[in-house]
Amino acid sequence: VDEYGTDAAFLLNTNLEFERNVERYVFLRWGQDAFRNFRVVPPGTGICHQVNLEYLGQAVFVNEETGEAYCDSLVGTDSHTTMINGLGVLGWGVGGIEAEAAMLGQPVSMLIPEVVGFKLFGKLPAGATATDLVLTVTEMLRKKKVVGKFVEFYGNGLSTLSLADRATIANMAPEYGATMGFFPVDDETLKYLRLSGRSDQQVALVEAYTRAQGLFRTDETADPQFTDTLELDLGTVEPSLAGPRRPQDRVPLSKAATMYAEALAIDLEKLGTLAGDATQAKATAVSASPELSHKVMVHEGEEAAGAEEGVACEHGGQHFTLKHGAVVIAAITSCTNTSNPGVMLAAGLLARNAVKQGLSVKPWVKTSLAPGSKVVTDYFNAAGVTEYLDKLGFNLVGYGCTTCIGNSGPLPDAIAAAIESGKLFVASVLSGNRNFEGRVNPLTRYNYLASPPLVVAYALAGRMDLDLTREPLGIGAHGPVFLRDIWPTAQQVQDEINASVKREFFTHQYADAFKGDANWQGLDVPAGETYAWQEHSTYVKNPPYFQGMTMQAPGVKPIHGARALAMLGDSITTDHISPAGNIPAASPAGKWLLEHGVARKDFNSYGARRGNHEVMMRGTFANIRLRNEMVPGTEGGFTSTEPGGTATFIYDAAMQHAAAGTPLVIVAGKEYGTGSSRDWAAKGTILLGVRAVIAESFERIHRSNLVGMGVLPLEFTGGSTRHSLGLTGFERYDIQGLDDTLAPRKALKVQATAPDGATTTFDVFCRIDTPEELNYYKHGGILPYVLRSLAKK
Incomplete structure (x- = not known):
């Protein structure tokens, strides 16, 4: 999002995208021409998961040669592939490595998962949205520990949820840790298929097939049998955010200001900020209560947060003081929410009401609207809300992931300078699915997930220390305006959905889904079945994965005398590993x-x-918020090669170890590799020379990716941790039992030898989970295995 807040933002951002990425787009266009059965939905169309939900997904396919009908299914190279579960389709995210192998004929293997049933009953109360529901579900399922499991939603509450609401819940399966968040096919599914432009013949096929197979749900359907269950009364869901750092950390809207202030106090102390600032923050945490709504909202010289001091700033011809807690990014973004007309039209109606009340967005807030498909623009125009969103700065900036994936773009120079000079803890509010540290923007320490209407509300408020349930958003034409004054009712939203979301919008926008705009059509694409690598390209280079490869698989190699490249804590995300x-x-x-x-x-x-x-x-392990316990007190991609040694870039240290012929390991805590299905988190790991990762637990996709690149995932057993074993990261590690007897999930031992010669031996088990994965590992990864298999043919 380079340009925002103007009618020209979409065109400018789209042109910049093509200028920057032309080499990548040429590569994709070449692939489209060179291979059969390979199609590309061009850039500028939307987000892959939303396009799949609205157009590509069929629920049931027919083999044209045999006439047999079968269930739609897929794997996708993004963890939010699960969004299609809302349409009754089996689908989940895999790493790019695994997807490449599947494209080349390899099976997708996994351990048969447990299936957890999540019963929903009742209906959402007034003021609660599908976003509030999915944040509640995410909080509950993270506590339930469903990593590697399927979750299936059931119960009469499903009948009160639109298909779009279900897709929102299914989308965030990776955030609650599940492989899938599945909703069975029912009447609502058929209704959505019709609305989104699928043919009458296709809808009839889906109904007939699922009924014949016993897959069609009604309110009379008996509850399935599950491994385990939990339940939620939809009537208890309340307006919520999640943050400031993890999607499962739900915050009730009524407590958001207090919990922000508490987080600020802790962080200022933790980072050794001046004692006065820490004391001030603590006082704020104590006083941020409904009874103390004394903050005065004015237009001239207004403050960006409630602290006493800040940084004077000028932007857009306005003067203000920027302080801790300022909301500097407000983004309506992500397929999670932009696929949902309910929350999107709620945002549009709230914007209309705010403008009519005389409210405006604070000048320090970077606003953006990036729908996941062009259909959203059509129904916004039909509802007459586009002009109001534009007046508040929520102009269309593009059709794509934008802020949700971290492409929020730079903050205005004056705002960025104020944040850096004042060491300010500022915030973003986005309708995305992830808010990991360093992901949204390097300058926003706090990042909150929220529904699109709450994104607009926080853009109006401009600060996190305001209780939106009790205090005014600002001063309008006739005095203070509260959130409750401009929040649309559920009936108003539903009436607008009924009037403005039309079948012809879908059929029109997807009539030429694979055509692309003039930029795409005008690409100069090389011909031939073999890609012509451009030697001086800085975007697309021939990778080194096959250098020195022989037809003979290397087998299981020993790991002796390994050094730790980093020792990391819990919930290390793939954003930490590969930003x-x-x-x-x-x-x-x-x-x-x-x-x-x-x-x-x-x-x-x-x-x-x-x-x-x-x-x-x-860029591997280069996240600016990474904390390596081998270099305490630092943030970023740093490590040390000896106790108390100088901090150096992780990449530089890895190259020093490689020059010495020293293998490397990573030692970590729980939930290692959570988040995106980013295969570069595994590719970068192996290219740095890391042979094994020893952690308390792994997230599903990243564990699979590590094996797929020939990196050995090992899990502590018996409750052992790096701390209980007294590991510092400066030991030498010998992994015992790495020979031809290696088997899936086999128990192994690791001996760690400290610099003083003391040894610690501990148990781990091999997280190669299936025989197929073991085969890949013996070949040095999936890609060498596939190449050898193809060469033999």
Whole structure:
């Protein structure tokens, strides 16, 4: 999101996207021409999961040769592939490595999962949205511990949820840890298929097939048998946010200001900020209560938060003081919510009401609207809310992931300078699905997930220390305006859905889904069945995965004398391991780009550079919020090679170890690899020379990706942890039992030898889970295995 807040933002951002990514797009267009059975939905169309829900997904397919009907199913290279579960389709996220293998004929294998039943009953109360529901579900299921399990929703409460509501809940399955969040086919499914433009013949096929197979749900359907169950009364769901750092950390809207202030107090103390600031924050945490609504809202010289001091700032011709808790990004983003007309039209109606009351967005807030499909624009226009969103700065910036994936774009120079000079803890509020540290924007320490109407509300408020349930958002034309004054009723939203969301919007927008705009059509694409690598490209480079490869599989290799590259805590995300956002100029990746003639303004993001292993391996473990316990007191991609030694970039240390022929390991806590299905988190790990990861537990997709790249995942057993064993990260690690007897989930031992010669031996078990995965590991990963298999044919 480079441009925002103007009618020209969409065109400017789209043109910039093509300028920056033309090499990647040429590569994709070449693939579309070179291969059969390979289609590309061009950029600028929307988000893959929303396009799948609205157009590509069929629920039931027919084999044209045999005439047999069978269930739609898929794997996708993004963890939110589960969104299609809302349509009754089996689907989940896998790493790019596993998907590539599937494209080349390999099976997708997994342990047969447990299935947890989640019973829903009742109906959502007034004021609660599908976003509030999914944040509640995420909180509950994280506590239930459903990693590696299927979740199926059942109960009469399903009949009160629209298909879009179900898709919102299914979308966030990776956030609650499940492989899937499945909703069975029922009348609502058929209704959505018709609305979204599927043919009458297709809808009839889905109904006939699912009824014949016993897959069709009604309110009279008997409850299925599950491994375990839990339940939720929909009537207890309340308006909520999640944050400031994890999607499962739900915060009731009524307590958001208090909990923000408590987080600020803790963080200021933790980072050793001046004692006065910490004391001030503590006082704020105590006083942020409904009884103390003394903050005065004015237009001229207003404050961005409730603390006593801040940084004077000027932007857009307005003067203000920027302080802790300022909301500097408010983004309506992500397929999670932009696929849902209920919450999207609620945002539009709230914007209309706010404008009519005389409210405006605070000048320090970067606003953006990025729907997951063009259909949203059509029904916004039909409802007459586009002009009001535009007046509040929520102009269309593009059709894509944007802020949700970390592409929030730069903050205005004056705002960024104020944050950095004042060391301010500022916030973003987004309608996305992830708020991990360093993901949304490097300058926003606090990131909150919220429904689209709450995103608009926080843009109006401009600060996190305001209790939106008790205090005014601002001063309107006739005095203070509260959130309750502009919040649309559920009936108003439903009436607008009925009037404005039309079948012809879907059929029109997807009539030429694979055509693309003039930029896409005008690409100069090379011909031929073999891609012509461009030697000087900084976007698409021939990767080193097959260098030195022989026809003979290497088998299980020993790991002796390994050193730890990093010792990490709990909930290390794939964003920590392989960030997708901006590339700092002083980082190893930034230095490489500068050395190869790329100007700072043309760096683009790690996500855009994923076709270049030189950049991506340098960006591995480079998240600005990573905390490596081997270098206490630091944040970022740093490590040390000896106790008390100088902190150095993780990439540089890895290359030093590689030059010495030393294998590497990572030691970590619980939920290692949570978050995105980012295969570069595994690719970068192996390219740095890491042979094994020893953790308390792994998230499903990343564990699979590690095996797929030939990295051994090992899990502590018997309640042992790096702390209980007294590990520091400066030991030498010998992993015993790595030979031809290695088997899936086999018990192994690790001996750690400290610098003083003391040894600690502990038990782990091998998290290679299936015989197929073991085969991949013996070949050095999926890609070498597939290449050897193809070569033999």
